[in-house]
Amino acid sequence: MDAAAGAAAPNYLRAGKGLASWLTTTDHKRIGILYLIAILVFFLFAVCLGLMIRLELFSPGEQFVGNQGYNRILTLHGITMIFLFIIPSVPAVFGNFFLPIQIGANDVSFPRLNLASWYFYIGGGLFALGSVILGGVDTGWTFYIPYSADTADNVYLPILAAFILGWSSILTGLNFIVTVHRLRVPSMPWFRMPLFVWALYATSWIQILATPVVGITLLLILLERFLGIGIFDPAKEGDPVLYQHLFWIYSHPAVYIMVLPAMGIVSEIVPVFCRKTIFGYKFIAISSLAIAGIGSLVWGHHMFTSGMADLERIVFSLLTFLVAIPSGVKVFNWLATMYKGSIRLATPFLYALAFIFLFSVGGFTGLLQGALSTDIHIHDTSFIVAHFHYTMFGGGGVMFFGALHYWFPKMFGRTYCESVARWAFALFFVGFNCLYFPLFLAGLAGMPRRYADYLPEYLVYHRISSIGSWILVAGIVLMLANLLRALFKGERAGRDPWGGATLEWTVPSPPPTHQFAAPPVVTRGPYEYARERASG
Amino acid sequence: MADGGTTSTDLHGAAGAAHAGGYDPMAAKMGMWLFLFTEVLLFGALFIVYGVYLHGFTWQFQQGSARLSIPVGAVNTAILLTSSLTMALAIAALQRARPARARRLLFATVGCAGAFLVIKAFEWAGKFAHGVYPGAAFLLEQSKGEIVFFGLYFTMTGLHALHVLVGVPVILWAGRRIRSGAISPEHSVFLENAGLYWHLVDLIWIYLFPLFYLIS
DSSP: OOHHHHHHSOBGGGSSOHHHHHHTOOOHHHHHHHHHHHHHHHHHHHHHHHHHHHHHTTSSSOOSSHHHHHHHHHHHHHHIIIIIIIHHIIIIIIIHHHHHHHTTOSSOSOHHHHHHHHHHHHHHHHHHHHHHHTTOOOSTTTTOTTHHHHOSSOOHHHHHHHHHHHHHHHHHHHHHHHHHHHSSOTTOOGGGSOHHHHHHHHHHHHHHHHHHHHHHHHHHHHHHHHHOOOSSOGGGTOOHHHHHHHHHHHHHHHHHHHHHHHHHHHHHHHHHHHTSOOTTHHHHHHHHHHHHHHGGGOGGGGOTTTOOOHHHHHHHHHHHHHHHHHHHHHHHHHHHHHTTOOOOOOHHHHHHHHHHHHHHHHHHHHHHHHSHHHHHHHTTBHHHHHHHIIIIIIIIIHHHHHHHHHHHHHHHSEEOOHHHHHHHHHHHHHHHHHHHHHHHHHHHTTOBSSOSOOOGGGHHHHHHHHHHHHHHHHHHHHHHHHHHHHHHHSEEOOSOTTOOOSGGGGSOSSOBSSOOSSOEEEOSOTTOOTTOOOOO | OOSSSEEEOOOOSHHHHHHTTOOOHHHHHHHHHHHHHHHHHHHHHHHHHHHHHHHHOHHHHHHHHHTSOHHHHHHHHHHHHHHHHHHHHHHHHHHTTOHHHHHHHHHHHHHHHHHHHHHHHHHHHHHHHTTOSTTOHHHHHSOHHHHHHHHHHHHHHHHHHHHHHHHHHHHHHHHHHHHHTSSOSSSOHHHHHHHHHHHHHHHHHHHHHHHHHSOO
16 A cells, blocks of 8 residues: 555545535445444443442332333343444444455445444434333343233334344344455455454354344234234243244344454454464454354253253253353463463553453353253342343453554544553453442342342342442543543554554554555465564 | 555456445345345244244144135236246346346336235235234134234235335336446346345245145
8 A cells, every 4th residue: 555645645534524424424434433423322321221220229129210110221221232232332333444444445345235224223223212202111121022012111112123223233244244255355365364354254144144033023022012913922822932032043142243243352452462473363263153153053041941841951051061162262362372472461452351351250150051950040130140241241342442442543543541541441340340240149149130129138249239330430431531532632643553463554543535545465464473563 | 564564556357346346246246145144034033933833733724724715825926936037037138138128027027016916915805804814803713823823824924025015116226227227238236136136035935825825
């Protein structure tokens, strides 16, 4: 690429002026920024709901939202965090922004479709918010039948929201798969792709293969409510457990939609901050596909207590244990990459370390639920709540912020205050564990999930947890304030502040609209630092 | 380059054209196939539900199937198969640089789609008149498996009819683009993708017909 020409062209942020130029853009980088803004807004909204949950649980008895209000807040917190934050977060923001750059392309294969997915996303988000105005929904984010067909609350809006958001997710996945196949520069064979691209590729396949199933299943709930077709209604000999199967056929693979891209980012950050080629590149790349494959066959472990044949339960339990293997492969490869590396403890690396720790805690406690006997004991307790917050928030969520710190200089051309970022990280990490770890203990002691009230013996767990939620939120606020300040007052970032070797670090920060005047020629692997020159 | 890892060069050929953001029919077709995967999975979930209940209510499903008219279903099957043929012929005509003929064949396809929908509408109306629809008092008196059978019948044929309905403007749009020259023998991927979609709609019906009409 011609560096001089690249520097002369206006960067993508300044390529067009005014709101209209943003809302009609087909530039993958701008669409990434549009997603970033929308996703952060929904995230902060859902954080407020989470805080309300913790406030209600600060003391036993009804505090200020009451039982019904608690159910509705809980449902909305789940729907917003899952469908509007974690599932789209990394692919839609950082995937859109960096996938084309990392494979040497100027955009995705279908730029207009890409913008359409953003509008689908916003439409789905408005439907979800609309359900708040209409009084909220008390079904939980899983919309379990028969209650979701019977409740007096308006479940049409959130279900339509989930359906529309599903199509947004499908179209993004479709776009990424075609982009990886068609727009990868010829000098980048499959096994020279950055691991983030591998992770997004695997994720995209899950999005395409799993989402339509939940889409039609949710529509069946609407038909059940609206017309009474009887497919899931036990009064008409329909089978509610069949609903659970269809729901989890999507929704379990969906947890890998949440965590695979995060693993891809860890695989980017670890070698850069250890100045070492990633250990076991091929194993990490293929383990992403293995997780996508095996992860599609384990949904039954959500239903061990719902009524299944013993053989089914044993098979699902076995597959659940198997899916831990590719995740373990990744963790050991990251650790081996750090071994004898020249480690620089910058903020993005701290988030990657936090991911490895938190996700391992979440993963190991997941095995307790994959085991049939222990699952009977901890099913539907706050142990489950702690587990999935460790895997999803501790996995997908943490690396969303890790990626934000890692790529912030590239996206906005500015650097943030490192020491404030570290303090924010410390608050985040301490608050996180303080908030969720007590829930493991409470769950083991028998605290059921989804209850607004509890017996006095669980007081100590809930107190610590609620205090942790305040520390966590303080960390998030400090982190975002630091980044917001950097956006306007940060120092100018160079082309390659971290010394990364993937293609995004070869273009200016922020990149021009057409980042590559000509297709770059890749002559080395994405993590080969041996031939690097000193750079500023 | 800042770190010397990459150099630039000019590329020619298909990959270079795709990189420049030009016309890449391969990408468009790949995208269409992926979209069709999602459609297959959308219906696939319903076919799974059908399979589960057929296993549980074999006798009641046969009874429900006896209420459907095989001749009507057969005529509709013939109509859709014909429409797939005219669609394929339209693409072949365009590739032989005969756009007028291609457009006539597309109109024939749309005509078949319309005929299918009209017959379907009369069929549904007949069912409604006999009290066979979800929640109808008559249907609720029948065996439990029959309620599920007709729940699935209306859901699956309804979703299929919706796909036929969506196909009509797409095919008309393709015809318009042939007239304006936007679709030409060299730039035919839009029409080919519309054809792929139409064949899938046809294929789904080929499964729906025996599963609902022919099991009695």
